[in-house]
Amino acid sequence: MTTKTETGQAVLAAKTRLGLSWAAIAEALDRPLVWTTAALLGQHPVPEDVAVKAGELLELTDEQVLALRLQPTRGALDTAVPVDPTIYRFYEVLQVYGPTIKELIHEQFGDGIMSAINFRMDVAKVPDPAGDRVVVTLDGKFLPYQW
Known part of the structure; x- marks a missing residue:
C-alpha cells in the first residue's frame, strides 16, 4: 500500500x-x-x-x-530539529518567543491552551519598502484546562 x-x-x-x-x-x-x-x-x-x-x-x-x-500521523517530520531553513525558522521562533506566547495566552485567557485541532491558519505576502514581509496568522480556539 x-x-x-x-x-x-x-x-x-x-x-x-x-x-x-x-x-x-x-x-x-x-x-x-x-x-x-x-x-x-x-x-x-x-x-x-x-x-x-x-x-x-x-x-x-x-x-x-x-x-x-487515510488518517495521518500528524506532525511527523524526519528529524527532531528540522533542518529545512524555512521550517527551522518556525522552530527558532517558538524557541525564542514560545514562553512569551504562553505567558500572554495565560494572562489574557487564563489557564489553558490554543487548540491545534480547532484551528485556522493563513499565510500572506505583504509588500514592504525594506523587502516583502511574510505574515503567518495562527488562529486556534482557546481550550481552558478542566480540573
Whole structure:
C-alpha cells in the first residue's frame, strides 16, 4: 500500500509536472488553500469526493487516492530539529518567543491552551519598502484546562 508520505511526494511531483500552483489546486478542489496544501502533503484525511477530484487533477493512481483518505500521523517530520531553513525558522521562533506566547495566552485567557485541532491558519505576502514581509496568522480556539 502507498503511504501518505509517498503520496505527498507524488503530489509534489505532479504539481510540478503539471505546472499547477497550490492556489490553483485549492480552487479546483473548492477547499481552503492552507488546508489543501497540508492535506495533500499528508497532514489531514481527505474526504472521498475530494480525494477522487484531486486524483483526477493530479493524475494520481487509485492507491494514491486511497492514501489521501487515510488518517495521518500528524506532525511527523524526519528529524527532531528540522533542518529545512524555512521550517527551522518556525522552530527558532517558538524557541525564542514560545514562553512569551504562553505567558500572554495565560494572562489574557487564563489557564489553558490554543487548540491545534480547532484551528485556522493563513499565510500572506505583504509588500514592504525594506523587502516583502511574510505574515503567518495562527488562529486556534482557546481550550481552558478542566480540573
